[in-house]
Amino acid sequence: MRLSRRSAFLLRAAVAVGLAFIYVPLIVILIYAFNASNVLEWPPPGLTLDWFPKAFESESVREALLTSVKAGLAATAIALILGTLASLAVARHRFFGRETISFLVILPIALPGIVTGVALSNTFTQVLGIDLSLFTVIVGHATFCIVVIYNNVVARLRRTSSSFEEASADLGAHTWQTFRFVTMPQLRTALAAGALLAFALSFDEIIVTTFTIGAGEETLPIWIFSRLFRPSQLPIVNVVAVLVVLISIVPVYLAHRLTREEGGATAARGGRGERIEGGGVETEATAVP
């Protein structure tokens, strides 16, 4: 697309402003992670590296981190299974109520977290009579993670023709084999991208978690919430936040690479140069002169 010099400049400026808006608060967090004093003042009186070793030594941080990872992996796994099952049904079959499934799946994430949290907590403790624990947290997280997987897989299935599966069946493969050898490879990258986003959602979730977690456990957001206002702990909180962001650069980049699939089955659909979500085939987008 050809843009005039002025439009190109304005666009670049808008992008720069947008990125600055996104990153200034994060830079503030970064600076406070080095804050020499306990009290938050601006500008900070001095800088120190002391908080980093303190964060590493803190047992409660490690436990909270571990709990969050456990919950995230479990919730993502459940969401992967349920999301894939639902999307296979929706994209490859026709049945009464099919349109409602997309609606149903997005509800847990569209309704306020406090409503979901209180409803689930109520059901667990009053109706089912079970104690709140990491298990109930995982159930809560999986519920709103389903939609992320579902949408990615449905989008992928819609773009890949079902003719491959039919051909596979014609060649004698039964349902299982078709799924394993034909469908799954096409879904892999969509699942990977979805799984990453689902894990991120679960990892940072606070509201539903507050209502579904048991007494002795802490996920990382819960840990942060309880330490947020205590002056002596706040710098450690900032350090933890910074470290989590830095560590996540790698998986985020990988997910982006994974979803940038070239051609393949989609090209067979008439070469409209369509993209797969988040990446894909190059179009003739030219750089601004």
Place this chain on the structure above:
Amino acid sequence: MRTQDAHSTRTAWLVVAGLLAFMLALAGCGSSSSNNGGGEELKKVGKGEGQVNLISWAGYVEKPWVKPFEEKTGCKVNNKVAGTSDEMVNLMRSGQYDGVSASGNATERLVDGGDVAPVNVSLVPNYKTIFSDLKNQPYNTFEGVHYGIPHGRGANLLMWNTEAVKPAPRSWSVILNPKEAAKYKGKISVYDDPIYIADAAVYLKVHEPKLGIENPYELNEEQFEAAVSLLKEQRPNVGEYWGDAAKQISAFAGGDDAVGTTWQYQYFELKGAGKPVAASPASQGFLPEEGATGWSDTWMISSEAAHPNCMYMWMNWIVSPKVNAEVAEFFGEAPAQTLACEHTENPSFCKEYHAEEPGFWKRVYYWQTPVSECGNGSSDCKNYNDWVKAWTSIKG
């Protein structure tokens, strides 16, 4: 793809709808709240269960006295800090905790809701030497049955930033009188809880005696409306409603707030960080002219405590002379344990905090749950639900 037989899939959906309806029925009939009765008193303290889950006010459960407890009894302490009594009641109702340091505006609700069990005080040896004016009080003893072990008591403080607020205030009017409060518009810090309406009532008891307010928690329609309007007039001047002790600390430290109600915990934390704060002098018992609302906290045990032995060990520990002295000095409250006065680092601590003067505490109106029955026989006082609704409309 082959199309489906609509009939049978429709049947499948009907089955699902049926399951849904079943769930509703389950909720409607079968699900009684998990509180049945009030639990039973423990007969004997056995071996510790390895952990104890507590809910407490900020500053009550701190490392210096938790660590020795854990080493001595082997009970690991998991503590959740709550900011308001409502939070505490809510947490206790979940049945996930063993005990709570409840104030008077929570105790009655917990007992009535069956969330707490009676406490067998004979199993808590240090109870014998608790101050007598803390025993058998209407907020910890119900129908002759003991429901908790007193922790300590204090008054809500008026705190101000000495550089921003001059001259030093001696009365709540600095934040409640509309003209005076307007001087500090946007810098006033108020406790975010419906119980604060009682503070307005305490103020009106002295400044508008025609209303005839006796007990700031027993307010009839006219008195209640007066208190609520006073708070609505205060609203535009409020900088922040704090529901979390540490939130208020950061607000005062950052210069966002300059005067307001607080607890001793925040006051001493800010002083310790070198901030220019002051409160009504200790010699006055930290009370402004009109008196103040306050609290007398009680450790209660859950009716569904999973670790009752550890809980009894904790209750005995927290009111043992040395520990109660430590707690009282750390937080800045009057201890519940008479023998604690000999163990405080500051030898005149108990005197400064009027721990041994029942007469002083008559000017402190301990938090209690507002109910419809007024003390004088009539039943037209506002109950807690009315207070909660009013608080929502005050904050707007």
Place this chain on the structure above:
Amino acid sequence: MSRRLANLFHGRPRLQVGALLAGPIGWLVVGYLGSLAVLLIAAFWTVDPLSGEVVRGLSFENLETLVNEPVYRTIIGRTVAIAALVTVTDAVLAFPIAFYMAKVASRRGKAILVVAVLLPLWSSYLVKVYSWRTMLSADGVINWALNPLGLHGPGYGNVAVWLVMSYLWLPYMILPIYAGLERIPGSLISASEDLGAGPFTTFRRVILPLVFPAVVAGSIFTFALTLGDYITPRLVSNNQFIGNVIFNNISNNLPFASALALVPIVVMVAYLLVARRLGAFEHI
């Protein structure tokens, strides 16, 4: 064994669908919707003020209070208004970035930008809000930067909530718009230019209609997340949002909290239905 199972499913599409859907539907309908229904039924019950016991008799008291007391209308109005404002703000902020990423950036630039936009999603929500709280405070960054110019930061309040929420949900708006723009084939744009349209006309008549469903998809998140939040209003303002009032009432008056919860549910269901009609569900 797996062959036998496969044979069972072969030629029986209904069974296939049933087996596929049993798990998800069981979870979502019975588990999730069931829990919601159980909660919302309580909206029609009342509570004994002292013991907190729920009285299970049918009553419309809670709904009447919601309708009659003006404060709840104010709170609901405020929440919805700010949700709408945040959505519009994010759409405006997100579009240039998404457009640059999709149509202008080189392959490497695209990768860098995608990572740069997604990374903030990984930093804790709480830490971000708290960072804004300190930035907005009287002695914070914003005032420190603006005071020498004689200006004032917004401090705490509705403006702060709007700012912070727009900040928090921006990535959720950028991603669908980016994906939506990518799907527009370059050939369409070239064709438009070949037919003589300038960039603005191409934008208005070719790109915008095609990317609009994606914008609506992004708006679902910005609107829903703002509508239900109670932590941000509590940290950077004194004003109550729907979530705050629900939270305050959960412990002593669950039926009333349930009645309050009905409001965002009704609003969101309506919003989702409209969004679906506009084709947004293809773009989430």
